Amino acid sequence: MHLDLQSVSKQYSEFALHPLTLKVEPGEFFCLLGPSGCGKTTVLRLIGGFESLDSGQILLGGTDISHQPPQLRNIHTVFQKYALFPHLCVFENVAFALRIQKRGSAEIKQRVTEALELLEIGPLSDRRTDQLSGGQAQRVALARALVDQPAVLLLDEPLSALDPSLRLRVREELKALCHKVGTTFIMVTHDQEEALQLSDRMAVMQHGHCLQVGTPKEIYEYPASAFVAQFIGPANVIQGDVQSAADSSQDYYVVHSASGKFSIPKNGAAPPHRISMILRPEKMRLLRAKVAQPNLIEGEVAHLTYLGSRTEYTIQTSKQIFKVFETEGERQKKKLLAPGSKVYLNWKAEDAILLPQGNEHEVGL
Amino acid sequence: MNMKSAFSPKTMSPWAQCFIGWIILLTLIPTILIFLMSLLNTKSYGVISWQPTLLNYARLFDWTYLNLFLKTIALSLGATLTCLLVGFPVAYYLARVSGWKRTLGLILLFIPFWTNFILRIHAVIALVGNSGLINQALLGLGLIDQPIELLYTRTGVFIGLAYNYLPFLVIPLFSSLEKFDLTLREAALDLGANRIQTFWLVLLPNIRHGLIIGSLFVFIPMMGEYVIPDLLGGGKDMYLGNLMVNQFFVMQDWPFGAAIASVLSVGLIFALVIQYRWESKTDG
Numbered sequence: 237m238h239l240d241l242q243s244v245s246k247q248y249s250e251f252a253l254h255p256l257t258l259k260v261e262p263g264e265f266f267c268l269l270g271p272s273g274c275g276k277t278t279v280l281r282l283i284g285g286f287e288s289l290d291s292g293q294i295l296l297g298g299t300d301i302s303h304q305p306p307q308l309r310n311i312h313t314v315f316q317k318y319a320l321f322p323h324l325c326v327f328e329n330v331a332f333a334l335r336i337q338k339r340g341s342a343e344i345k346q347r348v349t350e351a352l353e354l355l356e357i358g359p360l361s362d363r364r365t366d367q368l369s370g371g372q373a374q375r376v377a378l379a380r381a382l383v384d385q386p387a388v389l390l391l392d393e394p395l396s397a398l399d400p401s402l403r404l405r406v407r408e409e410l411k412a413l414c415h416k417v418g419t420t421f422i423m424v425t426h427d428q429e430e431a432l433q434l435s436d437r438m439a440v441m442q443h444g445h446c447l448q449v450g451t452p453k454e455i456y457e458y459p460a461s462a463f464v465a466q467f468i469g470p471a472n473v474i475q476g477d478v479q480s481a482a483d484s485s486q487d488y489y490v491v492h493s494a495s496g497k498f499s500i501p502k503n504g505a506a507p508p509h510r511i512s513m514i515l516r517p518e519k520m521r522l523l524r525a526k527v528a529q530p531n532l533i534e535g536e537v538a539h540l541t542y543l544g545s546r547t548e549y550t551i552q553t554s555k556q557i558f559k560v561f562e563t564e565g566e567r568q569k570k571k572l573l574a575p576g577s578k579v580y581l582n583w584k585a586e587d588a589i590l591l592p593q594g595n596e597h598e599v600g601l
Numbered sequence: 602m603n604m605k606s607a608f609s610p611k612t613m614s615p616w617a618q619c620f621i622g623w624i625i626l627l628t629l630i631p632t633i634l635i636f637l638m639s640l641l642n643t644k645s646y647g648v649i650s651w652q653p654t655l656l657n658y659a660r661l662f663d664w665t666y667l668n669l670f671l672k673t674i675a676l677s678l679g680a681t682l683t684c685l686l687v688g689f690p691v692a693y694y695l696a697r698v699s700g701w702k703r704t705l706g707l708i709l710l711f712i713p714f715w716t717n718f719i720l721r722i723h724a725v726i727a728l729v730g731n732s733g734l735i736n737q738a739l740l741g742l743g744l745i746d747q748p749i750e751l752l753y754t755r756t757g758v759f760i761g762l763a764y765n766y767l768p769f770l771v772i773p774l775f776s777s778l779e780k781f782d783l784t785l786r787e788a789a790l791d792l793g794a795n796r797i798q799t800f801w802l803v804l805l806p807n808i809r810h811g812l813i814i815g816s817l818f819v820f821i822p823m824m825g826e827y828v829i830p831d832l833l834g835g836g837k838d839m840y841l842g843n844l845m846v847n848q849f850f851v852m853q854d855w856p857f858g859a860a861i862a863s864v865l866s867v868g869l870i871f872a873l874v875i876q877y878r879w880e881s882k883t884d885g
Contacts, residue, residue: 286787306790319788323806332802333792380792 237262237297237310237387239283239420244292246278253278253444255292260388265414265421267431270441271467276424279441280390283422284313296387312381313390317397318373320365326352326376327361333384351379354417371402382417389414391423395430407433428468432456440464462591465514472515472558474498475593478507488530488585494555499530499585507590514589517559522549523580524570533558533581537573547572551581632866638859647853657860666844666861673841676755677823680762681770681816687763688771688815695771696778707775710768718765722832725761726752729833753835761833762826766819773818777811813876821869841865 243255253275260266268276281287283294285306293302301309312333320329328335330351334344352358355375360368368376374394381389394410395403411434414421425431431438432452439449448460459465462473476493478500488499489507500507526532535553547567551558558581573579613621639657644650660666695706713721728734729751736748751757781804789799805812827842839847841861848858 284791286790306787307793307795311791313788313791315784315788317784319782319784321785321788321803321807323803323809332789332794336793336798384793 237420238295239388239422240295240298241279241283242293242295244279244282244289244294246282246287246290251275251278251444253282254446256446257292258439258446258449260420260422261436262387262420263415263418264436265411265434266423267435267438268422268424268441269428269431269438269467270426272426273443274441275444276426276441277392278444280313280392280422280424283388284311284390285309310386311388311390312384312386313392314374314377314381314394316392316394318377320368320373320376320380322365324365325361326357326363326365326368329365329376330379330383332380337384347383348379351383354382354413355379370398371406374398374406378413382419385417386419388420388422391421393424393426395425395427403430410434432468440467442467457589459514459589459591462512462514465589465591470517470559470561472517472520472556474513474515474556475510476513477510495533495553498588500588500590501586508592510593512591512593514591515558515583515587516589517548517561518546518563519583519587520558520560521566521582522551522560522562522573523582524573526580527582529582531583531585535579535581537575537577537579539575540573542572549573549579551579553581635859635866636863638856639863641856643854643856649856657857658864660857661860661864669839669841669844673824676759676762676840677820677826680759680766680823681820683759683763684767684770684819685812685816688767688774692771692774692778695775696781710771714768718828719832721765722761722829725757725764725833728764729757729760752833753837755834755838757833758830758838758840761829762823765829766823769818770815773811773815774808775811777808781807810880813880817873817876824865824869 239258239260241256241258241260243257244253245255246253251273256279258279268279270276278287282289285301285304285308289302293300295301296310321332324332327348330348331344334347339347349358349361352361355378357372357375357379360372360376363372365373365376374397377394391410395406398406407430410421410423423431423434435452437449437451438455440447440455442463448455448464450458455464456468459468462471465471466473474491474493474495476491476498479490479492487502489502491498491500491511491513493513498513500511500513523532526534533553535551535558537549538552538557539550541548544564546561546563549560549562551560560581640653640655642650642652642654642656691706691710695703695710698706713724716724726733730736731748731750731752733752735751736745739745740748751760785803785807786799789803790796794802825842825845827840827846830838830840830843836843845858845861845865848854848861852858
């Protein structure tokens with residue numbers, strides 16, 4: 237079922253969720269990503285029915301559910317700390333929704349068993365909830381929420397209570413689970429890597445605003461603002477002015493910035509006058525010697541972190557600090573650069589993401 | 602000698618030794634003495650015969666005494682239930698607010714208990730008397746034409762019991778409600794339970810320890826209460842506690858008083874054992 241949020245807003249004394257319009261497709265894995273306090277959990281609670289909205293409406297499969305209490309919505313939640321009922325065993329926790337619906341005991345047994353098997357926790361059926369590990373408790377919470385096949389499953393930072401090693405494995409399983417059961421998953425997270433890996437589509441939020449909705453690839457490669465660019469992954473930002481009198485014979489515009497003159501490709505409409513160039517660390521190269529190329533900045537290695545498959549450098553230039561990743565493939569036989577070494581930063585003109593300036597005050601994580 | 606090795610003082614922490622010693626000295630020995638006393642007999646007024654007998658227990662199977670037992674149980678159960686109904690919203694409120702409101706609430710709940718017990722009962726007399734606050738309020742509101750007879754009636758005793766024991770139920774209830782995770786309530790609603798189902802199926806099972814402990818905290822002393830029935834019942838209505846005190850201090854029949862006390866103790870221990878077994882069963 238489609239989930240439609242139409243200009244949904246909520247006002248608190250010190251926080252406001254600005255009118256949000258969002259369409260979530262059936263069976264989609266959708267992530268709400270943003271720093272803490274951005275309003276993502278509020279959106280989840282509005283969909284779940286735990287908060288009342290001030291304006292707008294929420295439609296599920298075309299039906300207005302804006303003012304339905306949570307118990308009438310065909311939506312279940314996996315709570316951040318799972319909220320398993322401590323007075324019930326695993327089986328009864330999973331059976332809860334079916335017992336409320338007064339299903340027959342044979343049906344309950346069959347459906348609970350199926351749900352437990354789906355999450356591979358059949359043997360835990362008789363356990364008490366305090367005898368479960370974090371990963372097991374999470375599976376029980378998922379089984380409990382999926383047992384009566386809700387239209388939408390809400391997940392509130394479900395991985396944050398798990399060990400980091402377990403988290404990576406569970407991510408893959410969650411995505412597989414979503415596509416297997418066909419339920420729409422809407423997950424709240426502040427972890428951009430998690431959102432990139434899991435989402436079919438996602439929304440990036442900040443200060444109660446939805447900044448951008450798109451697939452992980454769209455958001456990473458075409459961020460709508462410098463904030464999104466920096467939140468979704470490491471980014472270097474150079475601010476500058478596009479030289480208006482571009483030589484029409486050239487393929488490039490020239491950008492004047494504090495760090496020097498750089499070229500950007502000339503394609504489509506003319507860029508705005510004041511722009512931010514976003515450079516991903518993996519798109520920048522470190523040159524050991526100066527070459528006659530455009531887009532070159534001289535700097536010095538301030539710090540490096542060797543990570544095996546790649547090395548992360550922090551480069552101090554005369555105006556700012558850059559993050560640059562050099563893979564082992566790029567490095568080949570060359571030596572690692574020691575701190576203090578002189579280097580030249582270089583990138584292809586078309587690898588820079590260009591954004592109009594204006595929302596830089598929102599940057600700063 | 603086997604017992605000695607199992608409870609060897611050497612294997613116990615000093616705290617455990619203190620605790621065991623305390624229990625033996627202040628609870629076990631007096632209880633045994635009372636029980637032994639119940640097996641003796643009174644020759645004449647205040648004179649004890651040292652001949653063991655079960656006569657005192659046989660005497661209890663008189664309709665007058667059985668009736669007294671049932672009446673006391675009914676009154677204590679009723680007053681406990683009233684404490685639960687009145688105490689639950691109070692405990693729930695205190696568990697949900699924080700900071701100064703909670704502190705203030707708890708202080709207000711206990712301020713009356715900084716005064717003497719007898720004074721507190723006189724405060725109840727002032728409340729329930731013919732010209733007391735309750736009657737004045739009802740008269741003022743025009744709900745009644747003449748004062749309701751509350752003082753020196755069973756209703757007066759009932760109000761006095763509930764009033765006096767209320768805080769002892771609120772505190773254990775408050776502490777289990779405070780530990781209750783509110784997201785469990787949301788989880789129940791989320792899974793389709795309505796408010797009433799959430800209350801019965803999720804809230805109550807999770808606060809049952811506080812509920813049971815609190816109820817026993819008030820029910821057990823109510824069963825032996827004699828001052829409240831005396832002062833608020835005007836001595837007209839007799840309960841188990843009054844009967845016992847009478848036997849000890851008026852009739853000077855200590856063995857019979859001890860027999861009543863022993864039956865009461867055994868009954869309450871029985872109730873505790875049932876409660877304990879039920880709890881350990883439901884805990885899986």
